[in-house]
Amino acid sequence: MKKKLVLALSIFAATFALSTESVKAQDGRGERPQQNLTPAQRVDNQIQRWTKALSLSSDQVNQIKPLLLELNQKRDAMRDAPDKRAAMREMRDLVTAQDAKMKTILSAEQYTKYEDIKDEAKDRMKGKFGGRN
Template sequence: MKKLLILLAAFSISAAASAQTAPVKAARGQHQKAHNKDLTPEQRADRAAQKLTKSLSLSAAQSQQVRQLHLARIQQQQARKVQPGTVAKADRKARHQAMKGQRTQYDAQLKQILSADQYTKYAQMQVDKKAKHQAKRQAKG
């Protein structure tokens, strides 16, 4: 009986100790954002083109065009970046309108590259992505 109690105590102590030493995992979104910051614009464009190629079954020519389009978009975004907190509200509204215009231009260029079916599927993917994002925002708060 005494051996059983000692064995049980040793087991519970070892289980408690191993539970406390488990590494803490970063949230998926935070890890992904940190990883994307480490990538060059070319690598980010490659990743985006590969993702669209896989999901929309793009041809090699389409994939290359999408890559170039993404690269130009990423470079525009980098040129537009300013230190946070240094922009007045009026400037933020102007920047927001400029971003909307660039998004519209991007969509128009993408529509020229993709077939009608591919663009329809892409548009649906964007709607789904927006709905998922809205659901996350509502869940948080």
């Protein structure tokens, strides 16, 4: 009887721990839930957010999706780069090129909102990791 009770409590504790981690990942409190996603999954999430925030048309989504996918794939590849500074410079150049392409795809109003979204993300990152002065 004791063995069954201990086993049942162990299973309950393990299930509770796993469900807690799952909830943290789903609500954004997990350590880095986006890191476990594939580049395509991250792009789909980003497209959903941008479609809502920027009122993207289906044509715009079809033009933006490959840009985001390429950027996310290169970002993943750069995480393992031996020269982090060079990788960061390359990523900065890629983002600058993406911004130029986005400017041709989005309307002036959408592009302004896009820049606001990017600025808010930068502010969140500075708050989370501490900005450089």
